[in-house]
Amino acid sequence: MADQPPRAAGRTLAGFAVFALVLLVVVPLALASQPYWLTVFSNAALLALGSLGVWLTFSIGRINIAQGAFTLVGGYVTAILATRYGISFWVCLPLSAAVAALVGGLVGWPILRLRGVYFSMITLSLTSTAGLLFLNGGALTHGAEGINNIPRPAVLSSNLAFYLASAVLLLLGTAVIWRFAHSRLGYVFRSMRQNEDLAWSLGIDVARYRILAFVVSSAMGGIVGAMFAISQQSIFPSSYTVNDSVTFMLYCFLGGLDYVAGPVFGAFLLVIAFQLLSAIESYQALLYGVFMIGCMLLRPNGLLSLVLAPPGAEQSS
Amino acid sequence: MSILAVERVTRRFGGLVAVNDVSLAVEPGMIFTVIGPNGAGKSTLFKVIAGFLAPTSGTVRFAGETISGLKPHIIARKGLVRTFQETTVFKEMTALENVVIGHHMRARSGDLGVLFGLPAARAEEARFRETAAEILTYLGLGHVLHERARNLPHGYLRALGIALALASEPRVLLLDEPFAGMNPEETDQAVRMVRGIRDRGVTVLLVEHDMSAVMRISDRILVLNFGNRIAEGTPAEIQSDPAVIDAYLGQADDMVGL
Ligand SMILES: Nc1ncnc2c1ncn2[C@@H]1O[C@H](COP(=O)(O)OP(=O)(O)OP(=O)(O)O)[C@@H](O)[C@H]1O
Ligand SMILES: [Mg+2]
Numbered sequence: 417m418a419d420q421p422p423r424a425a426g427r428t429l430a431g432f433a434v435f436a437l438v439l440l441v442v443v444p445l446a447l448a449s450q451p452y453w454l455t456v457f458s459n460a461a462l463l464a465l466g467s468l469g470v471w472l473t474f475s476i477g478r479i480n481i482a483q484g485a486f487t488l489v490g491g492y493v494t495a496i497l498a499t500r501y502g503i504s505f506w507v508c509l510p511l512s513a514a515v516a517a518l519v520g521g522l523v524g525w526p527i528l529r530l531r532g533v534y535f536s537m538i539t540l541s542l543t544s545t546a547g548l549l550f551l552n553g554g555a556l557t558h559g560a561e562g563i564n565n566i567p568r569p570a571v572l573s574s575n576l577a578f579y580l581a582s583a584v585l586l587l588l589g590t591a592v593i594w595r596f597a598h599s600r601l602g603y604v605f606r607s608m609r610q611n612e613d614l615a616w617s618l619g620i621d622v623a624r625y626r627i628l629a630f631v632v633s634s635a636m637g638g639i640v641g642a643m644f645a646i647s648q649q650s651i652f653p654s655s656y657t658v659n660d661s662v663t664f665m666l667y668c669f670l671g672g673l674d675y676v677a678g679p680v681f682g683a684f685l686l687v688i689a690f691q692l693l694s695a696i697e698s699y700q701a702l703l704y705g706v707f708m709i710g711c712m713l714l715r716p717n718g719l720l721s722l723v724l725a726p727p728g729a730e731q732s733s
Numbered sequence: 734m735s736i737l738a739v740e741r742v743t744r745r746f747g748g749l750v751a752v753n754d755v756s757l758a759v760e761p762g763m764i765f766t767v768i769g770p771n772g773a774g775k776s777t778l779f780k781v782i783a784g785f786l787a788p789t790s791g792t793v794r795f796a797g798e799t800i801s802g803l804k805p806h807i808i809a810r811k812g813l814v815r816t817f818q819e820t821t822v823f824k825e826m827t828a829l830e831n832v833v834i835g836h837h838m839r840a841r842s843g844d845l846g847v848l849f850g851l852p853a854a855r856a857e858e859a860r861f862r863e864t865a866a867e868i869l870t871y872l873g874l875g876h877v878l879h880e881r882a883r884n885l886p887h888g889y890l891r892a893l894g895i896a897l898a899l900a901s902e903p904r905v906l907l908l909d910e911p912f913a914g915m916n917p918e919e920t921d922q923a924v925r926m927v928r929g930i931r932d933r934g935v936t937v938l939l940v941e942h943d944m945s946a947v948m949r950i951s952d953r954i955l956v957l958n959f960g961n962r963i964a965e966g967t968p969a970e971i972q973s974d975p976a977v978i979d980a981y982l983g984q985a986d987d988m989v990g991l
Contacts (some may be wrong), residue, residue, distance in 0.1 A: 592848075599847045600833065600840070600858055603826070607834045610823040617783065617817070618901055619809035619838030628844070 460687035467679035469636030477609030482539035484661035485546035490641025516638025524630035562652030672718020742791030753960040769957035783815035812904035821894025832865035835900030
């Protein structure tokens with residue numbers, strides 16, 4: 417935060433600069449002639465963006481397994497607006513975020529009163545509910561056929577351009593979430609996770625802030641959905657399933673819930689590992705499971721806790 | 734005019750009447766204490782006053798305005814702040830961070846200003862950290878500012894809980910058993926602290942079991958038993974009240990300190 421010890425603030429800025437450099441310069445240079453791997457990195461960047469949102473809901477103490485529903489919403493908004501009304505993607509993208517945010521607010525308002533496993537169970541069911549709604553959306557969504565031929569804007573037609581757009585969105589998202597976590601709002605969010613009643617008693621409007629967290633998370637899901645919609649150029653009710661929602665959550669757990677970088681790290685690690693492991697495809701799920709269980713047992717605070725000190729406890733010097 | 738008035742408040746839990754038709758009036762600048770045996774309804778009364786529970790009937794007025802039925806954070810913003818009997822602090826945060834959170838309702842900069850780190854919001858944040866450090870130093874916690882609350886000894890946690898509430902600059906502070914689990918030395922210190930808070934102009938409403946501390950510190954005492962108000966008066970009056978002695982009969986003598 418603003419008055420963090422200067423060295424820590426400087427380190428964070430340096431870390432962010434390195435991250436930006438790797439995403440925007442190193443990766444494009446290294447993979448310029450490997451369109452397949454560029455796509456893998458685009459996917460990783462977008463999935464990381466989605467998990468960053470989920471991470472924000474974690475920070476208020478809610479395990480959110482609904483992100484797939486919001487990517488679906490964002491994807492359909494872009495698909496419908498672009499194919500039916502010929503609206504430019506650059507208008508569709510913010511609208512996808514806005515509609516996903518609105519849905520997040522409306523759904524979040526009642527369900528965020530629930531805590532713990534009750535909240536998680538409800539969010540778990542949201543993804544399939546969203547899928548069903550789009551399946552039965554009539555002429556608007558074309559049921560199981562989905563929406564095809566979603567136009568991709570000309571500037572994003574190359575894999576490199578699409579990757580760069582994804583990377584920029586991820587950087588922006590990381591910056592926003594980092595500010596959330598390290599400003600006084602982050603204190604407020606963490607206080608709600610630790611003791612909601614005490615937060616209320618200190619004048620914090622817990623209901624408002626938990627909706628804020630959920631709405632921001634949902635908006636990020638909407639952006640991810642819009643980007644994938646133009647990358648696949650089609651969307652179906654089954655484009656995102658409960659599995660995807662769970663995966664968004666797992667990236668956070670894997671990287672570490674205490675760090676903003678956690679979900680980003682987790683997403684890149686798993687997406688890339690998945691590609692490398694695809695050679696031994698039949699064992700993929702097994703290896704994946706063993707790996708996850710191992711991580712949870714050995715590093716319950718996420719892999720980043722190997723190299724980073726726990727946050728919050730700032731150095732006094 | 735009383736700063737806080739509880740008028741014929743009843744609170745039921747199913748068949749159980751936890752607070753039965755209780756009234757009280759607290760004048761500004763007082764230390765007003767509610768005592769009573771375990772389960773007498775003291776914490777329930779506090780929760781009703783602070784808006785964490787709705788009264789089954791009756792009203793609570795703060796500075797003349799009816800506050801029963803308002804949400805706790807609205808009541809807190811009006812200047813009536815409560816600490817908890819059980820957990821009083823955010824365990825995973827440092828002492829300083831805890832007290833910075835306590836400043837929340839004094840914040841004037843909007844969420845967006847805070848999010849984007851606008852100059853006004855930054856200045857405010859810096860001010861909060863300064864006064865947080867001041868409050869902690871005042872309460873004798875100056876040397877553990879950056880220690881995580883979970884690592885602090887019990888006595889410190891109580892003080893930290895009070896620091897947290899003080900940071901919000903309440904007009905009335907509700908303290909639920911602030912001396913519980915303290916040794917006599919710590920209690921003495923805490924008694925001085927509560928007096929100091931009152932001397933800063935904060936009206937204090939206290940629930941406490943430690944009778945010797947209660948008798949030393951209180952301006953007025955209300956006694957509850959099974960949800961009923963059985964006596965009210967100065968410490969001297971309460972100590973000689975037959976109904977009170979009756980209610981405490983069978984309790985250990987040092988509990989009562991009569
Ligand atoms: N949420 C609740 N639901 C049902 N009963 C409750 C609830 N809260 C309190 N009670 C009951 O109301 C009565 C009064 O409880 P309360 O916590 O107010 O007592 P207390 O005077 O604070 O006791 P202690 O000195 O032990 O803290 C008790 O019998 C308790 O079991
Ligand atoms: Mg109690």
